[in-house]
Amino acid sequence: MKIPVFSFFCLVFLQVLAFPGLGRESKVRSSPAPIGYPLTPVGLGRVALGDGFWGDRMKTHVKVTIPHVLKTLGVDYSDPRPGRSALALVRTLEGVSYSLLYEDHKELRAMMEKMCANVGELSKEGNRWFGAVPEAPAFFSMVTGKSNAWLKECLKEYRLRDGEHFDKEGAHLKEPEAHAYYGMAIISLYQATGDEYFKKLARKFMDIRGMPATGQRTWPKFAAQHRPVEEMNEPGGHAGSFGWFATALVDVGALSGEKKYGDAAIRIWQDMVDTRICITGGTGAVSRWEGFGEPYQFGRGGYNETCAASGLVFYNYRLGMMTKEAKYFDLMEAVLFNGFLSGVSLSGNKFFYTNLLESGGQVARQEDRRVPCCHGSVARTIPQVAGYFYAHADNDLYLPLYGTSSATIPMTGGLVKVAQETKYPFEGKVKFTIAPEKDGRKINLHLRIPTWTGKQFMPGKLYSFVGPSTEQWEIKVNGNPVKAKLEKGFAVIERSWKAGDKVELNLPMPVRFSSCIDKVKATRSRLAVTRGPLVFCAEEVDNAGPVRRLSFPDVPEPGQVKVTNLDDGALKGMKMIHLPGTQKLADEQRPAVIRMIPYFSWENRGSKSMSVWIPQGQIENAPPLHWHPTSDLKDIPKSGKGGQTEITFENHSGNSVKLYWINYRGGRQSYGQVKSGEKRVQATYANATWAVTDENDKWLGYFIASHEIASGLIPKK
Numbered sequence: 001m002k003i004p005v006f007s008f009f010c011l012v013f014l015q016v017l018a019f020p021g022l023g024r025e026s027k028v029r030s031s032p033a034p035i036g037y038p039l040t041p042v043g044l045g046r047v048a049l050g051d052g053f054w055g056d057r058m059k060t061h062v063k064v065t066i067p068h069v070l071k072t073l074g075v076d077y078s079d080p081r082p083g084r085s086a087l088a089l090v091r092t093l094e095g096v097s098y099s100l101l102y103e104d105h106k107e108l109r110a111m112m113e114k115m116c117a118n119v120g121e122l123s124k125e126g127n128r129w130f131g132a133v134p135e136a137p138a139f140f141s142m143v144t145g146k147s148n149a150w151l152k153e154c155l156k157e158y159r160l161r162d163g164e165h166f167d168k169e170g171a172h173l174k175e176p177e178a179h180a181y182y183g184m185a186i187i188s189l190y191q192a193t194g195d196e197y198f199k200k201l202a203r204k205f206m207d208i209r210g211m212p213a214t215g216q217r218t219w220p221k222f223a224a225q226h227r228p229v230e231e232m233n234e235p236g237g238h239a240g241s242f243g244w245f246a247t248a249l250v251d252v253g254a255l256s257g258e259k260k261y262g263d264a265a266i267r268i269w270q271d272m273v274d275t276r277i278c279i280t281g282g283t284g285a286v287s288r289w290e291g292f293g294e295p296y297q298f299g300r301g302g303y304n305e306t307c308a309a310s311g312l313v314f315y316n317y318r319l320g321m322m323t324k325e326a327k328y329f330d331l332m333e334a335v336l337f338n339g340f341l342s343g344v345s346l347s348g349n350k351f352f353y354t355n356l357l358e359s360g361g362q363v364a365r366q367e368d369r370r371v372p373c374c375h376g377s378v379a380r381t382i383p384q385v386a387g388y389f390y391a392h393a394d395n396d397l398y399l400p401l402y403g404t405s406s407a408t409i410p411m412t413g414g415l416v417k418v419a420q421e422t423k424y425p426f427e428g429k430v431k432f433t434i435a436p437e438k439d440g441r442k443i444n445l446h447l448r449i450p451t452w453t454g455k456q457f458m459p460g461k462l463y464s465f466v467g468p469s470t471e472q473w474e475i476k477v478n479g480n481p482v483k484a485k486l487e488k489g490f491a492v493i494e495r496s497w498k499a500g501d502k503v504e505l506n507l508p509m510p511v512r513f514s515s516c517i518d519k520v521k522a523t524r525s526r527l528a529v530t531r532g533p534l535v536f537c538a539e540e541v542d543n544a545g546p547v548r549r550l551s552f553p554d555v556p557e558p559g560q561v562k563v564t565n566l567d568d569g570a571l572k573g574m575k576m577i578h579l580p581g582t583q584k585l586a587d588e589q590r591p592a593v594i595r596m597i598p599y600f601s602w603e604n605r606g607s608k609s610m611s612v613w614i615p616q617g618q619i620e621n622a623p624p625l626h627w628h629p630t631s632d633l634k635d636i637p638k639s640g641k642g643g644q645t646e647i648t649f650e651n652h653s654g655n656s657v658k659l660y661w662i663n664y665r666g667g668r669q670s671y672g673q674v675k676s677g678e679k680r681v682q683a684t685y686a687n688a689t690w691a692v693t694d695e696n697d698k699w700l701g702y703f704i705a706s707h708e709i710a711s712g713l714i715p716k717k
C-alpha cells in the first residue's frame, strides 16, 4: 500500500487531538471467529491441527514467520513498542493473538501483555493511529479473557471518531478512512466487548458510502466510498482495501440482519468472478492504484498483492457462512492455496508484495521492509485457517475446508467430536471419524464438493476445463459406498451416528487444463494447468532454459500425464507434473517434457523465469524479424510493452556491432557488442525496439520484437 498509506498516515497525524474520557469497561467474549452468521464457525482454540499441510504451515508460522517479522519491525520483546511499518505490526500482532490459541507461547504472550500496556500509554499521550487499529488488542483480549490498556484506548478512539464523522442526527460530517479498514476494526471491538454500540457504529460507517465528499480525502472509489451499498455492483479501487471493505460488508449484513448488505456483497462477488480475477485468485491488475481495472483487464503479470488475497479469503469465508453455499468456500480455497500462499516462502521468512503469473526472473520474495504490509497479512491469515475447517447449525455439520485436524463441536444436541486425516491439497482422499456424545445422534454431514471436481477450476464465467472429467467423487460410510444428495455444492449425508463411525471422501484429482474466455487478451491460446485446488506453473530450474520457450502442441491426453512426488530438496513434499510439450528456439523446436510445480511453491530455488499460462497449439517457426535499416536515431521508435519473448541476434554484417535497447521514452541502453558471425540469445518483451550501430556508433537499423520467439538477422551493410 505504498502511496495510499502515505496519504493515510499524513491524515491521522494531522488529526492528533486530546482525548475526552469516553471509554467504558465491557465484558470480554471468548472466540475471535466471525459472529452473527447462519453457520456457526468452530473457532480457533477448539480445532487442533495434526501433522499435515496446515499443521506444517502453523509450525513454520510460529517458529519462523512471527519472530522474523517482529524482528524486521524492530520489536524488542523485553520492552515492545511500535516502530516502523505500523500497519504490518498491528496485523502481525493480531496473528500472534490467534497463534496463542494453538500454543500458549509464554514469551509471545508476555510480549503482547507489555505491548498492549505500552501502546495504551502511547495512545493516551495523543497518538491516535494505534487507537484506530484495534484487532490485535481486541483479539488478544479474547485470548486472555481480560481487557487491556490498548483495547481501552481503541474503544475511546472510535467513540471519538463517531463524533467527528457524524452529527447527532447521524448525518456525516467528513469522509471515513482511506483504506476502508474501519469496518473490520469496529466489528472487532464489538466481538471483544459485545457492546451493541459498536455493532451500530459499524453499520453507520457502511451507510455513509456514496455520500457527497466533504473534504480533501482520497479518491472515493479507492475507499469504496463512491456509491451507496445498494448501488454497488462491482469490485473497484485498491484491491487490498476492497477485501477488507467487502469482509466488513458481509459482517455488517450478518450482524444487522439487513439483507441489502449481503446482497451487495454477492453482486460484487459475481462481477468479480465473471470479469476480473486471475486463476490463482489474484486481484488488482492495475499497478497505479494497486487495484481493480475494467472488466477483463488483467493479464499474466498483474499486481495481485498478497494483502488483497488475504482480504478475499476473509470475504469469501463470510459469504459461505452467510449463504451456506460451497462456491464461496471454493473461491476461498482457490485464493488460499494459490494467490495467497505464494505470498510467503516455504521457509516462512520471505514475502511477495505482488504475485505475478509470469516472470522473466526479475522478481524475488523479500525478507525485509520492502514488503511494507504483506508480511503482516500473511501473519494474520495463516493462523485463522484452522478456524475455517468446521461449522455447524442445528443438526447440520459443515466441512468447508479439508485438512488433518480434530475438533470438539458444541452442537445443539451435545458435543460431537470430528477428526479428519488427509494429504489434501496433494491428494483428494479425506478420512473422517465422527463421535457424538451419545450414540444414535442424528447429524446431517455436509462435505464440500469443490467446483474443480466439475467443469471448471473456480466459480464464475472466466475459466473452463478443456475436455470432460471421467472420474467421479465418491463417499463411503464405514466402508460402504453411499449416495449423497448434492445441496448448494455440499454432499449431504443424513443419518444417525455412533462413536467411531468412519466416512471416506474421495475427490479425484486428475491433472486438468483450463482456458480463459477470449475477452481476456493475455491468456488467449494458452492453457493453465491445475490439479485439485492447486494451480501449477513451469519454473526455469526444472525446464532447461527460460519457460517462455515452452508450449503445448496439443492438449496432453490423460495417458501422457505423469505426476511424481518430490521427496527431497527445497520442494520436499510437493508434487511435480510432467507433460509432453515443445521447447522453441529461434530456428528450431524440439519435443520437451514440461515440468510443473505448485504455483505457491515457485521462487523457492532462486529467481528465474516462471509461467502459469503456457501457449497452446502447433507453433510454426516464426520468420526472422523484419530489419529496418536507418542511419538516424530519430527514425527509431521507442519500445512498446508486451509479454515475454526472445530474439536470437545473428551478426552477418561482417564487422562487430553494438546492440541497444531503445527504452519506453526513446532513450538507448547498451547491451554490449556482438562480434561478426556470432549469435546472441536475448530475453525481451514483445514490441520492444532493438537497434544496432557499427563500431563507430553509426546507426545501422533496428528490429521490433514480436510475441513469437524469432531470430534477428543483422545483414551485410
Ligand SMILES: [Zn+2]
Pocket (backbone or CB within 6 Å): 001, 240, 305, 306, 307, 308, 353, 372, 373, 374, 375, 377
Ligand atoms: Zn500488502
